[in-house]
Amino acid sequence: MKQGLLIAAAVIALPIAVAAYSTFSSIVSAPSRVINKTLQTENIVQSYEWFHDVNAQFNVRAAQVAGHKTLADAEKDASERVRLRIELSSLRASCLDLANRFNANSAKVNKSIFKHGDVPETLNPASCQ
Numbered sequence: 001m002k003q004g005l006l007i008a009a010a011v012i013a014l015p016i017a018v019a020a021y022s023t024f025s026s027i028v029s030a031p032s033r034v035i036n037k038t039l040q041t042e043n044i045v046q047s048y049e050w051f052h053d054v055n056a057q058f059n060v061r062a063a064q065v066a067g068h069k070t071l072a073d074a075e076k077d078a079s080e081r082v083r084l085r086i087e088l089s090s091l092r093a094s095c096l097d098l099a100n101r102f103n104a105n106s107a108k109v110n111k112s113i114f115k116h117g118d119v120p121e122t123l124n125p126a127s128c129q
Contacts, residue, residue: 047105047114054102055119061095062127095128 037043068091072084102123105111115121 044114047111048116050111051102051105051115051119052117054098055123058095058098058102058123058127061091061098065091065095065128092128096125099123099125099128 068084068088072081072088075081075084106122
């Protein structure tokens with residue numbers, strides 16, 4: 001009877017101990033996995049290019065916003081002015097989205113370390129107005 005209880009306790013305790021060890025091991029090794037993934041060549045290149053690409057897209061979109069604003073303000077035909085203002089709203093939303101995503105990634109340590117060159121620290125959302 002004693003041996004049966006010991007075997008039953010071992011059968012129950014062993015999976016619990018293995019699961020606890022696995023969880024603990026996973027928690028302890030998490031920082032090194034994050035560092036390894038961050039420093040992979042593919043991630044470095046992708047992050048570097050992402051900042052440059054989004055910065056360029058933002059600059060184009062901000063220029064489009066300014067151009068559409070000028071067109072909408074100068075337009076005499078009411079229906080054409082409405083159409084231009086609808087397009088302007090879409091351009092502004094797209095511009096703000098680019099700025100917000102760029103600024104969010106700039107705040108992330110594992111992304112911003114790959115931002116080099118002539119890329120600004122943050123993008124000014126006011127440029128979208």
